[in-house]
Amino acid sequence: MTNEGTQQGTEPLTGGALTRARVLDAAARLIGTVGLVRATTKEIAREAGCSEAALYKHFRDKEEIFVRVLRERAPRLAAAVAELPDRAGAGTVREHLEAVVAVAVPFYRQSFPMAGGLLASPELLAAHRRKLDNAGPHHVSSHLADYLRAEQRLGRVSAAVDPDAAAMLLIGACFHRAFLEVFYAGEGPAEALRPVAPAEFASATVQALLGGIEAPEA
Known part of the structure; x- marks a missing residue:
């Protein structure tokens, strides 16, 4: 790695x-x-x-x-989303969200083998939670939601959208994609991964999300 x-x-x-x-x-x-x-x-x-x-x-x-x-050998998802709120208004919403997907999927894919053993041991999981000192996995979606709120204030994301729900939808899609990649390990049916290419998945997923959250004038 x-x-x-x-x-x-x-x-x-x-x-x-x-x-x-x-x-x-x-x-x-x-x-x-x-x-x-x-x-x-x-x-x-x-x-x-x-x-x-x-x-x-x-x-x-x-x-x-x-x-x-997790912090030094996996793609730096937490750092990537933590920087997003300061980038509101620069570039496009689409570009920023696709960049999140490009980091999130490989991060979760590499994390699953480690997380599996952690979740299977309540004692180990509790010790790990204590060492995180509130820097847990919820920060990924909360930082992303903060970014979407910032874009809402700029009129580039629809005011009718719940930023927390939208952030959870995008991160959830990345998590599920990573799970499928790990589960099938290249041996799944043809329809297991659609779109197949990571870049196409990022583009299609963000397009599906933006269809419900992006302001018409944006």
Whole structure:
């Protein structure tokens, strides 16, 4: 999910930074193949080519590794939608919403293997919730709704639309698309994914949403 030993736009990693990056990459691979519960710190360290002691120099526990994998190794959905309200009035509503879809689908697709193990363990889920400190998944739809409200004030989204419901519709469509991609893994019936191409899905989904929310003059 990353280029081994590098960070975007920086020199190759060395020392502790390289070990940390390898641990996160190894955790992402294991969680995606054997699941969150079976991806123990011992197995993660082995996959990363380091000792458990070296792993614990960078992470308190497996839950912290899980959080960092989501934040650093998955497409940055939360950051993408958090920036949207400040972009109201620039570009077009369509462009912004299609950009959200382009990030949301791969984010959820990569998150499902991790989330499955998390949801299956009430204790692990509770610990994860506490560490989020109110920075939970609801922020994705709430930031998107804030953006739509800002566009409403500018007259580019219909005043009759509930921004929270519209945001939930778009994020829900992305979530379901990602679920289908993971569930069928390329082996589903021809009608399982329509449109097939990700860009076409983004365009068609946003068009369906805009048909109900966009102001006529926009």
